[in-house]
Amino acid sequence: MSDFSATKKMFSLPAGMIYLDGNSLGPLPLGAQAKMDHVLHNEWGEMVITGWNRAGWIDAPTRIGNRIAKLIGAPENHVVMGDTLSLKVYQALASALELRPGRRVILSDSGNFPSDLYMAQGLINSLGKGHELKVVKPEEVEAAISNEVAVLMLTEIDYRTGRRHDMDALTAKAHSIGALTIWDLAHSAGAVDVDLSRANADFAVGCTYKYLNGGPGAPAFIYVAPEHIDHARPALSGWLGHTAPFAFDLDYRPASGIDRMRVGTPPILAFAALDAALDIWDMVSMADVRAKSLELGDRFIAGIEAQCDMLTLATPRDHEKRGSQVSFRFEHGYAAMQALIEHGVVGDFRAPDIMRFGFTPLFIDEDDVNEAVAIVAEVMRGALWDNPRFQKRSKVT
């Protein structure tokens, strides 16, 4: 078992706060300061333009992509960093649709993060070729995989409920009828034991500011399976995805391999913090993280259910079917979460009634969970939910 007491000491955690929102924004790794200072002074300051070669900036998107690859079961040199998750969704989807030219349906579910759906809508409008975004309920996805489907585009773990899709089974079903898959790992990378190779996933995308702790707005990543990468046309065909950027050709020719999914100049300062965050991930095994996170989640569920009968569990109890967060439904969830935050338990609220708590063993331990349970119980018992003050605050503004 990895020593999580060691990793906890590697984060800056605000005093008096039990931070159960690492699924939204991970906390500051203490190593970020030194990495950032180095990049600012020893690289940017001293090398200026020559940093692109001397400090290896130009290769950072694939170097860091390889660090992420290890955490999501991807082979080396098949993950590259850049841009934001939404843009990586767009790249994956545009490529996938072209690989299935005879089909018109993008299948997704109502548990997908809205931005993925928005990007798909934007792409469909641009293409003007009659593609349809079909959004079903999460539990109806499997049955909806028909041979009209070009791409199954899902977020593995529901951002509200924490429900986890069966990536292996859904990918196999999609492949059985000739569809491709795009898996959004926003709530998976660093949270659960993802194995893209085992699942035969075609495309995967994710962000690094949640469980991976890369910092606010940290860059995204994209994975393309080996069998597709040299056929996938990068719709966002930028300079650094060109096979010979410094030839300054007027015509685009994609690089071989995952480099073609690069677009513009990579965000070097953001990579400094992300590198520090990934140093912590090098100390642990994903299997240990997953086992511990389930244990913490179970402890929280048991504690809350024993003391707060107004809260209804929204997350599946089954370990196989959940991610690394635990959510409860509560009519006055918005006001309740505000009250919890005031009392030092920081989770978050997602409309219409979800109170969401993230558990990540890297910096949350049993004592934190016990204390969080006690505070939640006290706040929930003490609050007068019929009081107009709380009802007023129940509105999302």
Added chain:
Amino acid sequence: MSDFSATKKMFSLPAGMIYLDGNSLGPLPLGAQAKMDHVLHNEWGEMVITGWNRAGWIDAPTRIGNRIAKLIGAPENHVVMGDTLSLKVYQALASALELRPGRRVILSDSGNFPSDLYMAQGLINSLGKGHELKVVKPEEVEAAISNEVAVLMLTEIDYRTGRRHDMDALTAKAHSIGALTIWDLAHSAGAVDVDLSRANADFAVGCTYKYLNGGPGAPAFIYVAPEHIDHARPALSGWLGHTAPFAFDLDYRPASGIDRMRVGTPPILAFAALDAALDIWDMVSMADVRAKSLELGDRFIAGIEAQCDMLTLATPRDHEKRGSQVSFRFEHGYAAMQALIEHGVVGDFRAPDIMRFGFTPLFIDEDDVNEAVAIVAEVMRGALWDNPRFQKRSKVT
């Protein structure tokens, strides 16, 4: 006249280096450290997720956009930050083509930066509607503006020669036949006195890591003119461009105003360095910067032409027709630039034969120019260009 001796002290400039490559990557502003420390510790570290509201992260793209707007003659709340320049080109072009549905030609020139052309090629392929990217020589652009043109897409200042297009005249000509304009300000923002409002530009895009000194991979910006912004469909329609992101609707509805051009989560750490860089811009007037940069360029041209007859000026002499860089053609330019860099004069080389030198008064003064001229002259005189050693190094690798 602004006091440029004051601004020069606000940068970290490597000892023994005359840095004439700020047109590729600006140097480190000394204030970046304090801003970054603040964002790392006082914001990310202490506020964690609440930084999105308490530290104003969520509004940073428009707040910083307004700082840039002042430098490029744009009205308030019409510039927003995010992503990379290539992606902003894609957004502008996709929007512009939809605003001119009956036309099929995107007109650009061979002086445009290749990435802009690549993004256009990628978009055309995705659309599959028979659009044509027509690339003419820079001097042929005006004559090529016909009523088939949907969009005139140009980089105002040529990245190799420093030749400046007449934005006002070309925009007026484009408008006269019903075409829209997209101006790439990569080598303009912070370099010349851009006035988007006066020029009636429709769209403009730019990066912040060159003359603006925002750091390697600093975020890009996009401007959309007031008359278009509420009609421009953001093809890259992400979560933070939605009119109500936190309603988590399943359907995209664009925000009013420039916010619709936002896509994903903004890069907060990169903004810290950029904010520090923009503090320096608050101390000067763009008119003073422009006047001084032309003076420095003239001084360099005169010095080189007096002493280095093997170098041929590639930059227009006319002040109206050039940006803030000076370029010379030389057959062995690659090897010569390597030799110059070894002797402390850092410019850069662009294929096939351009030696490029950027002049920015914020940190380059007359003494630097005089010294640079002396070193260039000495290196050029001393080097044996017929020597096989140099000929070998003349190849771009």
